[in-house]
Amino acid sequence: MDKYADYKSYENKKIPASLSDALTNLRTITGNTMDLNIMEVTVSGHRCAVVAIEAMTSTEVMGELIFRPLCELKLSENSTPQDIFDYLTKYSLMSAERATVYTFGEAMVRLFSGFALVLCEGIASGQVYGIQGFDKRTVMEPTSDINILGGRDGFIENLRTNMSLVRRRMKTPVLRFELVRAGKQSNTEICIAYMADRASPELVESVRRRLASIKLDAILTSGYVTPFLSKSHKSIFTPVESTDRPDAFCAKLCRGKVGVIIDGTPFALLVPSLFVENFATVDDWANRPYYVLYIRIVKYLAFFLSVMLPGIYVALATFHSETFTYKLLLSLVVSEQSTPYPLVFDVVIITLMYELLREAGIRMPKNIGGAVSIVGGLIIGDAAVSSGLISAPILIIIGLTATASFVIPSLNQQTSVLRIIMIIAGGISGLYGISLISAVLIANICTLDDIGVPYTAPLSPFSKKGAKEIFLRSGFRKLSEDKTMMSQFSESCGGKSEDV
Helix, strand or coil, X not given: CCHHHCHHHHHCCECCCCHHHHHHHHHHHCCCCCCEEEEEEEECCEEEEEEEECCCECHHHHHHHHHHHHHHCCCCCCCCHHHHHHHXXXXXXXXXXXXXXXXXXXXXXXXXXXXXXXXXXXXXXXEEXXXXXCCCCCCCCCCCCCCCCCCCCCCCCCHHHHHHHHHHHCCCCCEEEEEEEECCCCCEEEEEEEECCXXXXXXXXXXXXXXXXXXCCCCCCHHHCHHHHCCCCCCCCCCCEEECCHHHHHHHHCCCCEEEEECCCCCEEEECCCHHHHHCXXXXXXXXXXXHHHHHHHHHHHHHHHHHHHHHHHHHHHHCHHHCCHHHHHHHHHHHHCCCCCHHHHHHHHHHHHHHHHHHHHHCCHHHHHHHHHHHHHHHHHHHHHHCCCCHHHHXXXXXXXXXXXXXXXXXXXXXXXXXXXXXXXXXXXXXXXXXXXXXXXXXXXXXXXXXXXXXXXXXXXXXXHHHHHHCCCCHHHHHHCHHHHHCCCCCCCECCCCC
């Protein structure tokens, strides 16, 4: 293998002044890949070359902004290659994005990002122009976090488009974007976004250090970055939040959070995340405060039901039957006597069947995924009850639990795992086992203090201003009159606590 084929060997190698050597090195570095286009041309009597990656640049734009100016350039007979390069760098505006590169590492990163490279004989550097023309998905409505009265545009896979969606909503110079690269082979662009007057410098610096510590070969989705932003690997919860909504992203930036936008994925990350924020949506600021109070109470109840209901049912029916009324107890006894397996086994099996159907509905094509999950659930559930494999009350419990879990999609992974744990704990030692697991879970959540911000804030440690936002939201008139309330969660989220 040629030494230039290794990334580390060519990363800092200088571009030679000889055009032939430079083009040879480019072919060697890329293995003469078929999508490397090298177009040699003579400009005012001097050899030049335009290098681009096929399908990464716009052919029309390249012809209009680069080919035409070079072909029409007429210099004096005594001109030198430096005169051509001075024209490219000082006396022309071929593209809004342009830069001078001196090493092959810089040149290759630009080429694979949709830039065109112009080299001149006798010049030990190159000029790159941003003329990206690769296909990208248009801005569409978010699919994972649906809101009724929120915006209808969502993040896409293109980093620059996502940055523009944020900038369109935050027309202020205090919104800062910082670009870094990670991934030894992918060289993925990662954007750090924050409000300079809200986010604490310590939090921003912490995010910079953690992104710089990424040593992966490639970064293809936001899941590659999440473990590096969170050091709490032993907790079932994570202080890193993801969203595909620009409006929600901007709202969290205004509360002092730091956002991370990754090129190639439509989901942006936000740190730090609080547990109570899973029960709030953008629609909360479009609805009346009293309705927000009602909806948030419903969401907390839904979280409790999705995690605890099957386990509590198993515990009560197995160890604490005295808690049921006489008529209900007789009904449960009749139902359970017709099933051949223990109650805890039945509940675990039907829960796993539900997870199987849900996963099938997600992974299959959209036009048949919903039908498969609904029809499969109806047929399997009816057949299981009719054959006596499971009892009807279990089917009702699991159906109610499944419906409650859809209310808080951001905690779906946690509720799915905790539900099974609670069922097993309830089947082994009743309410005592559920209480023990709950105590361990609460202790684990309370110890989740990542990036210097407790996951249980603003309840622990208690913040009076932040605690009001758990169930209530302030009216906009009051917010406009009291500047300190504009950032009620800012201090809890690690932001600056002073008035803004």
